[in-house]
Every structure is written in C-alpha cells, then in structure tokens.
Amino acid sequence: MMEDRPVTACPECAAEIDLTYCDIGGTITCTVCGAELVVLALDPPEVDLAD
Ligand SMILES: [Zn+2]
Known part of the structure; x- marks a missing residue:
C-alpha cells in the first residue's frame, strides 16, 4: 500500500527525503x-541546502 507522503530528493546526494x-x-x-x-x-x- 502506497502512502501519500511528501517525499523529495536530497539536492546533495539524491536520497529520498521524507x-x-x-x-x-x-x-x-x-x-x-x-x-x-x-x-x-x-x-x-x-x-x-541550508547555509
Ligand atoms: Zn543527502
């Protein structure tokens, strides 16, 4: 079952960010x-990325 989570990719390494x-x-x-x-x-x- 897929949840509708707000997920994007890390701008540094492209890992999934929840x-x-x-x-x-x-x-x-x-x-x-x-x-x-x-x-x-x-x-x-x-x-x-944070400063
Ligand atoms: Zn990363």
Missing part, C-alpha cells in the same frame, strides 16, 4: 549524506 514530520521553514538532516536541508515547501515537497 518531509512528513517537517514544517515549512524548518530543517531536516539527510540520513544518507548528513546535509542540513531547509524545507521550502510541502506541496510539492521541496528542500534546499
């Missing part, structure tokens, strides 16, 4: 490469 528990403007760390990402939008899900 934004289910994130808020816009918040940050999340990529579990694969450790990059700190800022949540820009949830619909569609979009992240960018």
Whole structure:
C-alpha cells in the first residue's frame, strides 16, 4: 500500500527525503549524506541546502 507522503530528493546526494514530520521553514538532516536541508515547501515537497 502506497502512502501519500511528501517525499523529495536530497539536492546533495539524491536520497529520498521524507518531509512528513517537517514544517515549512524548518530543517531536516539527510540520513544518507548528513546535509542540513531547509524545507521550502510541502506541496510539492521541496528542500534546499541550508547555509
Ligand atoms: Zn543527502
């Protein structure tokens, strides 16, 4: 069964980033490469590297 999760790709390593528990403007760390990402939008899900 597929869930409609807000998922996007890490801009650094293209790993799947799950934004289910994130808020816009918040940050999340990529579990694969450790990059700190800022949540820009949830619909569609979009992240960018944090400064
Ligand atoms: Zn990554």
